[in-house]
Structure formats: structure tokens, C-alpha cells
Amino acid sequence: MGLLSELWRGLKVTGSTMLKTIGGSGLVTTEYPKEMRHKPQRFHGRHVLNRYPDGMEKCIGCQLCAGACPADCIYVRGKENDPESPVSPGERYGYVYEINMLRCIFCGLCVEACPTEAITMTHLFEMSTTNRQDAIYTRKELLMDESGKVPHMFPDDELADLDELNTADGWLRATAPSGVAAYEGVQMWQGTPGAASWDPEPSQEERDRASEGDDG
Amino acid sequence: MTWAEFWIIILRVVLTFGLLLVLTIVNVWLERKVVADMQSRIGPNRAGPYGILQTVADGLKLFFKESVTPRKVELGMYVLAPFLAVVPAFLIFMMVPWGAPFMIGDQEVALQGADLNVGLLFILAMSSMAVYAVVLAGWSSGSKYPLIGGVRATAQAISYEAAMGLAMVAVVMFSATQGDGGTLSLAEIVERQSGTWGDIIPAFEPVARFIPRWNIFPQIVAFLIFLIAIVAETNRAPFDLVEAEQELVGGFHTEYSGMRFAMFFLAEYVNIFSMSAIAATLFLGGWNGPTFEGSVPAIISGILPTVYFLLKTYAIVFLFFWIRATLPRLRYDQLMSLGWKRLIPGALGWLILSTFVIAFRQFGVPWG
Numbered sequence: 001m002g003l004l005s006e007l008w009r010g011l012k013v014t015g016s017t018m019l020k021t022i023g024g025s026g027l028v029t030t031e032y033p034k035e036m037r038h039k040p041q042r043f044h045g046r047h048v049l050n051r052y053p054d055g056m057e058k059c060i061g062c063q064l065c066a067g068a069c070p071a072d073c074i075y076v077r078g079k080e081n082d083p084e085s086p087v088s089p090g091e092r093y094g095y096v097y098e099i100n101m102l103r104c105i106f107c108g109l110c111v112e113a114c115p116t117e118a119i120t121m122t123h124l125f126e127m128s129t130t131n132r133q134d135a136i137y138t139r140k141e142l143l144m145d146e147s148g149k150v151p152h153m154f155p156d157d158e159l160a161d162l163d164e165l166n167t168a169d170g171w172l173r174a175t176a177p178s179g180v181a182a183y184e185g186v187q188m189w190q191g192t193p194g195a196a197s198w199d200p201e202p203s204q205e206e207r208d209r210a211s212e213g214d215d216g
Numbered sequence: 217m218t219w220a221e222f223w224i225i226i227l228r229v230v231l232t233f234g235l236l237l238v239l240t241i242v243n244v245w246l247e248r249k250v251v252a253d254m255q256s257r258i259g260p261n262r263a264g265p266y267g268i269l270q271t272v273a274d275g276l277k278l279f280f281k282e283s284v285t286p287r288k289v290e291l292g293m294y295v296l297a298p299f300l301a302v303v304p305a306f307l308i309f310m311m312v313p314w315g316a317p318f319m320i321g322d323q324e325v326a327l328q329g330a331d332l333n334v335g336l337l338f339i340l341a342m343s344s345m346a347v348y349a350v351v352l353a354g355w356s357s358g359s360k361y362p363l364i365g366g367v368r369a370t371a372q373a374i375s376y377e378a379a380m381g382l383a384m385v386a387v388v389m390f391s392a393t394q395g396d397g398g399t400l401s402l403a404e405i406v407e408r409q410s411g412t413w414g415d416i417i418p419a420f421e422p423v424a425r426f427i428p429r430w431n432i433f434p435q436i437v438a439f440l441i442f443l444i445a446i447v448a449e450t451n452r453a454p455f456d457l458v459e460a461e462q463e464l465v466g467g468f469h470t471e472y473s474g475m476r477f478a479m480f481f482l483a484e485y486v487n488i489f490s491m492s493a494i495a496a497t498l499f500l501g502g503w504n505g506p507t508f509e510g511s512v513p514a515i516i517s518g519i520l521p522t523v524y525f526l527l528k529t530y531a532i533v534f535l536f537f538w539i540r541a542t543l544p545r546l547r548y549d550q551l552m553s554l555g556w557k558r559l560i561p562g563a564l565g566w567l568i569l570s571t572f573v574i575a576f577r578q579f580g581v582p583w584g
Contacts, residue, residue, distance in 0.1 A: 020256075
């Protein structure tokens with residue numbers, strides 16, 4: 001009767017899993033649009049183009065992001081600022097700024113390359129379109145408005161979570177701009193009206209403690 | 217035949233058919249839900265409360281899909297095969313009594329499609345017919361994977377039907393000792409399982425009167441063999457070599473689409489339910505159970521037998537789902553060796569043993 005006892009062993013595994021699932025624990029999938037998974041703070045989502053607190057654009061049209069992009073999905077053309085009414089504090093500004101989201105691999109190298117912190121990433125990840133053309137995000141979609149609000153492609157969609165655009169902006173540097181790895185407790189970027197303001201980064205131990213029991 | 221009798225026959229058939237259709241729709245959903253729970257998933261939850269209308273949505277979708285006919289098929293057989301699968305599947309359930317008889321006026325209505333005096337033989341015949349559907353579908357598709365599936369179905373059906381039949385014979389023989397002569401009518405077999413063992417074995421009365429007089433207790437080995445055989449007979453995991461998605465795409469129904477595929481799908485789930493119902497009828501006492509007649513309203517004691525029947529059947533249906541979620545598919549040689557080297561000798565041995573026991577109880581031991 002080895003056959004039956006082995007069968008019983010297998011049945012016990014599935015049966016106890018079933019009881020666990022019905023009991024509410026042990027469910028590994030979620031009802032996705034209704035119930036969102038926790039996203040880690042440094043999640044790489046859709047890009048956003050930032051402004052200074054006075055409303056000036058940060059992008060200076062230098063094309064370093066386009067150069068750093070391994071997927072070749074960023075296209076930038078700079079234009080001389082009009083001295084009377086400059087768009088950015090520098091000589092030039094990003095006159096054309098396009099990201100092809102179908103090619104983008106969300107590596108964040110553009111964010112690291114940017115000398116003025118003009119491009120950062122948000123938590124928004126639902127970017128499906130029914131049209132290839134719509135997947136190319138231009139200045140109009142990427143640039144935040146003067147009050148610091150980030151445009152959403154489908155703001156009226158019932159599933160649109162506008163908070164995603166306001167979280168984790170600017171958390172994406174792997175190392176400090178100075179190149180020093182031990183940057184805990186130091187506020188790295190300041191004076192940005194990016195989508196969010198943030199406190200200095202906690203140390204690794206604090207973060208480990210904070211994320212305990214957290215599935216992200 | 218009077219008009220009243222005629223209408224009662226129509227009523228019986230329509231009731232049985234309707235019950236089967238509704239429960240099949242529920243069963244497809246139930247299986248997906250149960251298997252999802254066993255795999256830590258949520259399962260269908262979009263259509264209707266708890267996704268219970270998912271099967272209806274799938275059925276509607278398949279109904280409006282094109283039934284693609286590949287160029288190389290043998291058209292007649294190809295079109296006929298889905299019907300050959302569905303019709304026997306429904307006919308099998310017609311034999312199963314699913315509730316206590318009740319009275320309309322002076323007419324008795326048995327809750328059973330038809331009470332044939334050769335009911336069990338009819339069931340065996342029909343379940344063999346269902347194999348033709350698979351074999352013919354596989355052969356007429358004119359494609360290699362369905363053909364392999366069809367050939368597998370042939371061998372599998374031959375090996376497991378023998379074990380199933382032998383297990384049934386043991387029950388029928390035992391059932392013959394429980395009443396007046398042998399019977400193959402399912403209504404009669406259910407009738408003979410009413411009451412408790414206390415009425416039969418007075419020696420153990422204090423204990424035995426709490427044990428229902430179901431065939432499973434004296435015939436436990438036959439029950440296990442029958443259970444394994446019906447899983448194989450309905451081509452369910454772990455005996456689903458006929459379909460075997462990973463090796464044979466979809467097996468015999470690879471080339472079927474739209475409503476023709478839906479019919480195979482329907483037949484599979486109807487078969488699961490009818491086979492479980494037959495197992496419940498033969499071994500678990502069918503609709504027998506305490507009805508508390510007199511102490512509860514008549515309507516409740518009239519419905520309780522159907523509830524008992526469904527509970528017993530669903531216990532076995534659940535076992536089908538449970539096993540499917542647990543066991544990987546058998547290899548082909550394992551399937552054959554389980555069938556021929558274990559189940560058939562086991563069933564034969566059990567048959568001989570129970571023959572001797574029955575004979576000794578009937579006629580006394582030869583050395584006594």
C-alpha cells in the first residue's frame with residue numbers, strides 16, 4: 001500500500017494549502033486593479049520632467065540622458081532660451097523631449113546622467129496603450145505643471161492612481177553625487193519642487209528594520 | 217399509458233436533465249475555484265458573485281466562435297464525434313436516482329430519468345460508447361497528435377473498464393444477498409442500502425445501528441478500485457494521457473474549436489458528475505439518510521434525500537479535483553501496469569474473496 005500512502009502524502013500538501021487559502025492566509029496572488037501591491041520606494045516607473053520652485057524648467061537640453069540611454073529611447077533637442085522670457089535657467093532648454101516607452105527598459109541611467117536632476121522616475125507603471133504612437137511620451141506628457149503637479153495620461157480612468165506620480169520622485173541615485181557610498185543621513189537633493197519633498201535617507205539598518213514583515 | 221403517466225415521464229426527464237446541466241455549469245466553476253485554492257490563487261472572480269457565471273461566459277464565447285474545420289479531416293466522423301461524447305454522458309446520468317420518490321396526486325414520481333432493470337449494464341455500455349467519441353475524434357482529425365490521443369484512449373479504456381466492471385460485479389453480488397434476488401436496477405440497489413447494519417447483524421447491534429447500511433463497508437476494496445477506474449474512465453488527471461496538453465497539445469480535441477470543442481468539454485464534466493453519482497449510488501447509499509420524517513415539515517424531509525445524494529456525490533467530485541491538483545500525469549507504461557498488474561488482479565481477487573464469503577454465509581462452510 002505504498003502507493004496509497006504516497007498519494008495521501010500528496011493530498012495532504014494540496015489539502016492544507018487549500019485550507020490556508022480559504023482561511024485567508026497564504027494567497028500569493030492579489031486582485032490586481034482593486035488591490036495594489038506595495039512598491040518599494042525606489043521603484044522605477046514612468047519618468048517625469050521637473051521644474052525649479054520658481055517654475056523654471058530644470059532640463060537644459062544637454063542630451064546626456066539620451067547619450068546614457070542603453071535602449072536609445074530618448075530623443076532630446078535643445079533650443080536657445082529667449083533672454084526676455086527664459087524657459088530654463090541655463091543657456092538652452094529641452095525644446096523637444098521624447099521617450100519611447102516601448103523601448104525604455106526603466107534602468108534609470110537617464111536619471112543618473114542628468115546634471116540638473118531634471119528627469120526623475122515615479123511609481124506609475126500602468127502605461128499600456130492601444131496605439132504605438134501613444135507610447136511615445138513627449139514634453140507635454142512628461143513635464144510637470146508650474147504647481148508641481150505631474151500630468152497623468154488617463155486621469156479620468158477609474159484605475160488611475162494619481163498618487164503614483166507623487167511618490168518616490170528623486171530616490172533613484174545608486175550613489176551620492178559626490179561618489180561617496182556612505183551617504184546615510186544626508187539629504188542629497190534639495191530645493192526641488194519635484195513631485196515630492198523628502199527627508200534625508202535613513203541608514204541601512206533603519207531601513208531593514210522598517211521593511212521587516214513587508215513583502216515588497 | 218395514461219396522460220398522467222406520460223407527463224410524469226416528461227417531468228422526470230426534464231428535471232434530471234436540468235439538474236445535470238445546472239450542476240455541470242457549477243462544477244466547471246467549482247473545479248477552477250478548488251484548484252485555485254490549492255495553488256494559492258484566487259481563481260475566477262469576475263463574472264457574477266465569486267465568478268460563478270464564469271462558465272456561462274465561457275460557454276457564450278465558445279458558442280459564438282467559429283468551428284474551424286481543418287482540410288484533412290474525415291468530415292462525417294469529425295462532426296459526429298462531439299455528439300457521440302455528449303449523448304452517452306447525459307444518458308448515463310438518466311439512470312441515477314437522485315432523490316426519494318414523491319407523490320403528485322395518486323401518481324408516484326421517482327426522481328430518476330429512467331429506472332431500467334438493466335441499469336448498470338446500460339451505464340457500462342454508455343461509458344464504453346463515450347470512448348468511441350474520443351477515438352473517432354482523434355482518428356478523423358487527420359492530424360498526428362489527436363491520433364496519438366485517440367490510440368491512447370483505446371488502450372486506456374480497455375484496461376480500466378475491465379477493472380471498473382469487475383468492481384461493479386462484486387457490488388452487484390453483494391447487493392443480491394441484501395434483498396430478494398440479484399438486481400441491476402440502481403433504484404433497487406439504493407433501496408437495499410437503506411437503514412443501518414444494526415438490522416442486518418444483530419450480534420453487533422449496539423455499535424452497528426449507528427453505521428449506515430452502505431455497500432462501501434463490506435466492499436471497501438471494490439470501492440477503491442472503482443474510484444481509480446472512474447478517474448481513468450473520465451480521462452481526468454492523473455490519467456489524462458488522452459489530452460496531455462504538454463505532449464499532445466490538446467490530444468483528441470486539438471483540431472476542434474468553437475461549439476464542437478465546447479461539447480467535448482461539457483461531456484467531460486458531465487461524466488465526472490455522473491460517474492461520481494454512480495459511485496455514490498453503488499457504494500455510499502445513494503439518497504439514503506435520516507429524513508427525520510414527522511418531526512420536520514414534509515417538504516424538508518422530501519428534499520433531504522436529494523441533499524444527501526448531492527453531498528455524497530460532491531464528496532467524490534471534490535476528490536476528483538483534489539487528485540487533479542495533487543498528482544502529476546502517469547507515464548504511459550505506468551498507466552498500463554497500474555491497470556493490468558494491480559487493478560484487474562486486485563478486482564478479480566476481491567471478487568473471488570467476496571464470492572466465497574457470500575457463498576459461505578448463504579450455504580454454510582463446506583467443512584462445517
